[in-house]
Amino acid sequence: MKKHSLRKTDPPPASRSAQRNIFQQLAAVPHAFWTVLFIAAPMLFVLYFAFTDGNGNFSFSNITDLGQYTNVFILSIAFALIATAICLIIGYPLAYFMSRQSQRAQKILMVLIMLPMWCNLLIRTYALMALLDNGGLLNSLLKNLGLEPLPIVGSYFGVILGMVYDFLPYMVLPIFTAMTKLDYRYIEASHDLGCNGLQTMTRVVMPLTLSGVVSGVTMVFVPSISTFYISQKLGAGKIDLVGDTIERLFQNVSTYNVGAAMSLVMMILILISLTIMNKFSDEEGGMVP
Amino acid sequence: MEKEILISLRGVSKAFDGETILDNISLDIHDKEFVTLLGPSGCGKTTTLRIIGGFETADSGEVFFDGKEISHVPPYRRLVNTVFQKYALFPHLNVYENVAFGLRLKKTPEEEIRVKVQEMLTMVNLKGFERRRVTTLSGGQQQRVAIARALVNHPRVLLLDEPLGALDLKLRKDMQSELKKIQRATGITFIYVTHDQEEALSMSDVVVVMSGGHIQQIGSPVDIYNEPINAFVADFIGESNIVDGFMPADKKVRFSGHTFECMDGGFEKNEPVDVVIRPEDVDVVPADKGMLTGVVSSVTFKGDYYEIIVDVDGFKWMLETSDYAAPDTTIGLYIEPEAIHVMKKSEFSGQFGDYSSFSDELEHLSDLEEEEEE
The missing domain is CATH 1.10.3720.10 (MetI-like)
Structure with a gap:
C-alpha cells in the first residue's frame, strides 16, 4: 500500500535524472555558443587559410613555405x-x-x-x-x-x-x-x-x-x-x-x-x-x- | 625483572602561545616495554611523544636516550620511528616503496631491501599488496603499511600516536592484539598514545596517566586500576564511585554514615579522604542486610550485567551486578574491605565519582567530542 502511494507521488528515478540532464545541458548552452562563435569558428578559418592559396584553392604550399x-x-x-x-x-x-x-x-x-x-x-x-x-x-x-x-x-x-x-x-x-x-x-x-x-x-x-x-x-x-x-x-x-x-x-x-x-x-x-x-x-x- | 632505562625525560616543560602544555614532566621508559601515555585530549600526551620523536623541542628540561642527551638531535638522527595519527603514508609511492623508504635512505642493497620489505609485509598480513597505491587501501591496511614502514628500520623505539583512532571497533580490537604480538615478537620499545583507557589497560606493560600537563600516575594496568592515586585517575580509568570520607583509625574508614573495615592505613587521625569503590565490587543484598541502603533510580541491562544507579542519601552510586533490582525498590549495599580504596585528597577531589547526572547517552556524546578534538 505504502509502496503504491510512493510510486504515485514521486516521479520515477529515470525521468528525474532525465530532467536533471536537460537542465545541465541548458546550463552549458551559453558556453557552447561562445565556444563555437569565438573559438571553433576562428580555428576553422585558420585551417581553411592554412591549406588554401590566395585564390581559395587547396594547397600545401603554405606549409612547405614555412621552411624559411x-x-x-x-x-x-x-x-x-x-x-x-x-x-x-x-x-x-x-x-x-x-x-x-x-x-x-x-x-x-x-x-x-x-x-x-x-x-x-x-x-x-x-x-x-x-x-x-x-x-x-x-x-x-x-x-x-x-x-x-x-x-x-x-x-x-x-x-x-x-x-x-x-x-x-x-x-x-x-x-x-x-x-x-x-x-x-x-x-x-x-x-x-x-x-x-x-x-x-x-x-x-x-x-x-x-x-x-x-x-x-x-x-x-x-x-x-x-x-x-x-x-x-x-x-x-x-x-x-x-x-x-x-x-x-x-x-x-x-x-x-x-x-x-x-x-x-x-x-x-x-x-x-x-x-x-x-x-x-x-x-x-x-x-x- | 629490572630492565635498563632507555628514554628519560627530566623536568620537561613546553608551552604553545603562552599556554602551558607540559609542566615539568619527568618520566623513565624502560627498554622493551609497551608504555602507554593515557589521558584526555589536551593533557600533553601527544606533545610528550613529539618531544621524544624530535618533532618538538622542549622549552626546558632534558631528554636522554640510552644515557645520552638528545634534546637537540633532529628526528632523522634518532633511533626512533613513528606511526603517525592518520598514517601519513606517501601518496606518490606504492606500498612497497613506502615500506622501503627508510632503507633506501640508508643505501641498503636492493636485494636486502626486497627481503626485508617482504618480511615486514608478511608480518602485517599485506603480502601481495606491494604494487598497490596507498590511496586505494582501507584504513586498516594503511595502518599496517604505516607500522611496516616504521618497523622495517629496526628502531629502538616505536612511537604510536593514536594509531587506531580512525578504525572501527572490531578492527581496533584486532589491531590491538596484533600490535601487542608484534611488540613481543620484535622486542622493540613501544610508546603508545591514546585517550582510550580500555586500549591502554589491555595492551600496556606500563600506563602513564596524564592530565593538565602533569603525570598523575605511572604503573602497571592492574596497579592503576586497583590503586588509583587520586580522583582523576580513578574516574578516568574505568567507572568509580568516589565518596568523601575520613579515617578515624588505621584500617577504618567512615563514609555515608557508616564505618567500614578497609585495608588502607597511614593517614592522620580523622584525616579527610576520597574513597573509591568500583561499581563491580559492590554486592547487592536485601535492605536489612546491607551496610548502606539506597533506592534504585535506574536499571540498564548491559548484556552480561545490570548497571544500577542507586541513591544513597542523595549521593548516586553506580553498581554493576548480575542481580536484578527493580527501580524504586530499596536495596542494601555490601562492600568487602578489599573493595575499598582510600586516597589522599587532591585538586581533583569532589569533581568526579558521583553519578547524579549520569546517563549513557551523555557519556557517549562526550566520547565523540573527545575524538573530534583530537
Whole structure:
C-alpha cells in the first residue's frame, strides 16, 4: 500500500535524472555558443587559410613555405624553454619559502606576487623598457657613475628577462598552491624515516608538488612561445619570434595564408608540449590527493 | 625483572602561545616495554611523544636516550620511528616503496631491501599488496603499511600516536592484539598514545596517566586500576564511585554514615579522604542486610550485567551486578574491605565519582567530542 502511494507521488528515478540532464545541458548552452562563435569558428578559418592559396584553392604550399622560418621557430622554442627554466628556478624556492611563512605573511606575499598581474601586460612591458632602455633609469644611473651603459633592450637577454618578469607569477602561484596543500605530516614522516632537509625536498616535497610545477611550466611556456609584444619592445624590433612573424604575415593580405599555416604549426607545437607535460605528471603520479 | 632505562625525560616543560602544555614532566621508559601515555585530549600526551620523536623541542628540561642527551638531535638522527595519527603514508609511492623508504635512505642493497620489505609485509598480513597505491587501501591496511614502514628500520623505539583512532571497533580490537604480538615478537620499545583507557589497560606493560600537563600516575594496568592515586585517575580509568570520607583509625574508614573495615592505613587521625569503590565490587543484598541502603533510580541491562544507579542519601552510586533490582525498590549495599580504596585528597577531589547526572547517552556524546578534538 505504502509502496503504491510512493510510486504515485514521486516521479520515477529515470525521468528525474532525465530532467536533471536537460537542465545541465541548458546550463552549458551559453558556453557552447561562445565556444563555437569565438573559438571553433576562428580555428576553422585558420585551417581553411592554412591549406588554401590566395585564390581559395587547396594547397600545401603554405606549409612547405614555412621552411624559411625554421630559425624563427628554433629561436622561439629556445627562448620559451630558457624563460620557463629560469621562472622555475626562481619560482619553486620562492613558493616553498612562501608556504613556510605564517598565514599573515603568506597573504602579504601573495598580494605582492599578484600585484603586477593587476596591471596590463603591455603596460608592464613598457615599464620594464623604460627602466632598461638606453635613456632609461638603469643606464642613466650607470652613466652618472661613469660606467658603460648596458645594452639590455635589443638583446636576447632583454627579451628573456621580459618573459621572466611578465610570467613569473604564473609559475609561483600554482606551485605555491600545491605547497600549501602539502600536508606537513608527510614532511615529518620523511624526517622520521631518516631524510635530512635536502632529501625531504627531493624525495617528498618535489614529487608531491609536481602537479603545481606542471601547471606552472605550462602557464609560462605557452605564453612565452607565442608572445610577440615582449620581443618587439624589449628586442627593439631586432629579434623576430614566431609571434612577431605571424603578426607581420597577417598584416599583409598576400601573406595571410602563410600566417595561418604558421599559426597552425604553432598550435600543434603547443599541443604536443602540453601532452608531454601531462604524460610526465601522470607517470610520476605527482597529483596531490 | 629490572630492565635498563632507555628514554628519560627530566623536568620537561613546553608551552604553545603562552599556554602551558607540559609542566615539568619527568618520566623513565624502560627498554622493551609497551608504555602507554593515557589521558584526555589536551593533557600533553601527544606533545610528550613529539618531544621524544624530535618533532618538538622542549622549552626546558632534558631528554636522554640510552644515557645520552638528545634534546637537540633532529628526528632523522634518532633511533626512533613513528606511526603517525592518520598514517601519513606517501601518496606518490606504492606500498612497497613506502615500506622501503627508510632503507633506501640508508643505501641498503636492493636485494636486502626486497627481503626485508617482504618480511615486514608478511608480518602485517599485506603480502601481495606491494604494487598497490596507498590511496586505494582501507584504513586498516594503511595502518599496517604505516607500522611496516616504521618497523622495517629496526628502531629502538616505536612511537604510536593514536594509531587506531580512525578504525572501527572490531578492527581496533584486532589491531590491538596484533600490535601487542608484534611488540613481543620484535622486542622493540613501544610508546603508545591514546585517550582510550580500555586500549591502554589491555595492551600496556606500563600506563602513564596524564592530565593538565602533569603525570598523575605511572604503573602497571592492574596497579592503576586497583590503586588509583587520586580522583582523576580513578574516574578516568574505568567507572568509580568516589565518596568523601575520613579515617578515624588505621584500617577504618567512615563514609555515608557508616564505618567500614578497609585495608588502607597511614593517614592522620580523622584525616579527610576520597574513597573509591568500583561499581563491580559492590554486592547487592536485601535492605536489612546491607551496610548502606539506597533506592534504585535506574536499571540498564548491559548484556552480561545490570548497571544500577542507586541513591544513597542523595549521593548516586553506580553498581554493576548480575542481580536484578527493580527501580524504586530499596536495596542494601555490601562492600568487602578489599573493595575499598582510600586516597589522599587532591585538586581533583569532589569533581568526579558521583553519578547524579549520569546517563549513557551523555557519556557517549562526550566520547565523540573527545575524538573530534583530537
